[in-house]
Amino acid sequence: MTDTPLPKPALAAALHAIEITRTGVTALEEAALHGSLGGDIDKAIGIIAESKGRLIVTGIGKSGHIARKLAATFSSTGTPAYYVHPTEAGHGDLGMVDGSDVIMALSWSGETTELAVVLAFAKRFDVPVIALTAGADSTLAAAADVALILPRVREACPHNLAPTTSTVLQLAIGDAIAMGVMVRKGFSENDFHIVHPGGKLGSQLRRVSEIMHAER
Secondary structure, X not given: OOOOOOOOHHHHHHHHHHHHHHHHHHXXXXXXXXXXXXXXXXXXXXXXXXXXXXXXXXXXXXXXXXXXXXXXXXXXXXOOEEEOOHHHHOOOHHHHOOOOOEEEEEOOOOOOHHHHHHHHHHHHOOOOEEEEEOOOOOHHHHHOOEEEEXXXXXXXXXXXXXXXXXXXXXXXXXXXXXXXXXXXXXOOHHHHXXXXXXXXXXXHOOOHHHHOOOOO
């Protein structure tokens, strides 16, 4: 019997990264099912679903990239949302935010200095803040109305440095909240069709009446 050859070092690192990421997602699931995170998710869903304004998602670096994706997910599932860069916020973009909105701020450490101006604005004008962070005792968590504390997990990076597992967890929890809000609002397949008429998804949801030819 021939032994299965060991994967090459680079492939082994890639497979190990997947394993680490899976472990991180499992830790997130456990925290949501058996810890306080589940209750905080429900609170966040309620705040966003009941808001009369928009959801402002903010973050910088890799958290900023995830924030942009989450804003797109919320917008396409019935919650008007947009991304605000925290640095640009201090140079006039805070004018896009008002008291009817909700802010969702992403920072793995919870100590991102660029978020300070956004948090100060939120406090001054009583704008609810939802934090996605692993820093339970961080500045961001302390400033938030609801702090979603993510489990501190090892990054999939071999040096435990590049944001990898952490960004997957931010994306997973943000998408989960978006799905909860969608259900809470009763956002239907037909509603999705209205805001997503293009692309493959739009074509799958087209009505027969939109493509059939009427007899003359």
